[in-house]
Amino acid sequence: MAQKRxxxxxLKKKLFTKNxxxxxxxxxxxxxxSLKLTLMNVFVFATIGAILIIFVTTFIIAFTPLREYIPGYTSTKLKKDATELALKSDSLEFAIKKNEAYLESIKKVLNGDLQYAKVNKDSILAISVDTLPDLQLTAxxxxxxxxxxxxxEDKELKKAKESKKSK
Structure with a gap:
């Protein structure tokens, strides 16, 4: 105990001895x-300097276009364009499906399979609304x-926990 003290x-004397x-x-x-220093002052100054350098570097990389050069980061413009294109492709796909349904009904009328009175663009579009197919999910x-x-394994773990609790 005395040796620790x-x-x-x-250590305290070495840290706070002025040099x-x-x-x-x-x-x-x-x-x-000329500058009067203690070992503790040097340690604190070096630690604060290192933290400051890390903070500034992180800030520069995170909030400037430099982050695009880091693998894994994509440009914000690319993300925005990809999102817009995905939305456009979905809406175009839906429009194509509606037009195909309308054209199929017109073909039926021209072939005589369906009466003209029953063909209305709004009714056809209402019928052709996409529904997800019923999937047969079996393991x-x-x-x-x-x-x-x-x-x-879960049963074995529960039994082991219960046996530990009972001991």
Whole structure:
């Protein structure tokens, strides 16, 4: 205990002992600059400087176009254009489907399969609204086997936890 206290006192003494940093002119030995420092001051100054450099670098990279040169970052213009094009392609796809449904009904009228009185663009468009197909989602044998294995592992973990709690 006494040794720890002595080590702490020695460390404290080293950290706070004042030292002088002197810059001399080599030819004349004239003192150009002098500064009184402690080891703690140097450590604090270096830490604050490093944090400041990291902060400024992060700020420059995050809020300037430099971030586009980092792998994984895309330009904001590219993201905006991709979003706009996706929306346009969806709306064009929907318009094409509506027009195809209208043309099919006109073909039926021209072939005589349907009466003209029943063909109305609004009614055809209302009928051709996209609905998602009913998907038959069934698990494969591998999925069922995996589910059973996971359920068994969960049961074993629960039993182990309960046995630990009871002890």
């Amino acid at each position: 002595l080590k702490k006192q020695l 002088r940093l002197v810059i001399l002119n080599e030819d004349t030995f004239e003192e150009v600059f 494969t044998e591998a999925e069922l086997k995996l589910r059973k294995e996971v359920a068994e």
